[in-house]
Amino acid sequence: MKLLRIGEPGEERPAVRTDGGVLLDLSSVTADIDGAFLGSGGLERARAAVDADLLPEFDAGGLRVGAPLARPGKVVCVGLNYRDHAAETKAAVPERPVIFMKDPGTVVGPYDEVLIPRGSVKTDWEVELAVVIGRRARYLDGPDAARDVIAGYAISHDVSEREFQLEYSPQWDLGKSCETFNPLGPWFVTADEVADPQNLGLRLSVNGVKRQDGNARDMIFPVAHIVSYLSQYMVLEPGDVINTGTPAGVALGLSGTPYLRPGDTVELEIDGLGGQRQTFAQA
Incomplete structure (x- = not known):
């Protein structure tokens, strides 16, 4: 998977980019892509949601691409x-x-x-x-x-x-x-x-x-x-x-x-x- 965050600084929303370049909204799985998400099995949940076709498409509409992780711990x-x-x-x-x-x-x-x-x-x-x-x-x-x-x-x-x-x-x-x-x-x-x-x-x-x-x-x-x-x-x-x-x-x-x-x-x-x-x- 390719995970990313879309939106203005402090307002980013989590997303997945498919192999075909389509963005899927990951908001139903997690509020953000951060340490808590990764440490609690978030990747597995995200992958399961993608495989089950549960995620709607994300209309980025020219929005900013943020860092793919919320502020790292270090x-x-x-x-x-x-x-x-x-x-x-x-x-x-x-x-x-x-x-x-x-x-x-x-x-x-x-x-x-x-x-x-x-x-x-x-x-x-x-x-x-x-x-x-x-x-x-x-x-x-x-x-x-x-x-x-x-x-x-x-x-x-x-x-x-x-x-x-x-x-x-x-x-x-x-x-x-x-x-x-x-x-x-x-x-x-x-x-x-x-x-x-x-x-x-x-x-x-x-x-x-x-x-x-x-x-x-x-x-x-x-x-x-x-x-x-x-x-x-x-x-x-x-x-x-x-x-x-x-x-x-x-x-x-x-x-x-x-x-x-x-x-x-x-x-x-x-x-x-x-x-x-x-x-x-x-x-």
Whole structure:
């Protein structure tokens, strides 16, 4: 299934997108797509309603597409998780996953305007595969157990301000948690429909110029390893999101490539997960 949320901020309604592109109203099953829905068997209820043809069509009528999850409990990020990205930024290949947190309030819709922070001169792009957690996870016993707690996958845009991130603090949070810095969606695809999360192409262009063109098979630490690893140090809850890293092609690693400015347009896509498009504006 492809699950999404339609409507203005704070007024989104849950929906399912069929393989034929028809939107079905999920409001009779749940008030929202969130951690409570995922943690209480919501995906199974939604699938049963779809299979039984119980859901009316959703007349989106040009309405906004919101993030496919109501505000996540937490957004956990993995840095330097592609060898080519580590190389372009002149960073050593990490021996263990590089983990940082991102303010869940940064999560916005896939086509929403993204704000360049005041004083920013190095706002950068990063297309990433996002993992949506569907079951509570603590001290998982390896990758096989990790796969059982994954609800699905989505496109995540881990927008970053590099000066804030790398020059203002020894930790990365300042450059990662600016408002609107994590467009998510347009939907999340349930795990059963993603045959191999390590074989997905990721692409990003800026003003029509391709900047990133990678594949999840080049991750240093695969998805299941990341989920298992994180569960040794924190409890993952239904509705949490994990950003799994970005391939090469960010402005930080492309000498002479300009960072983002107001009016720039960024387009992202991941195989089987749809696409995003954002125009950047001044905060």
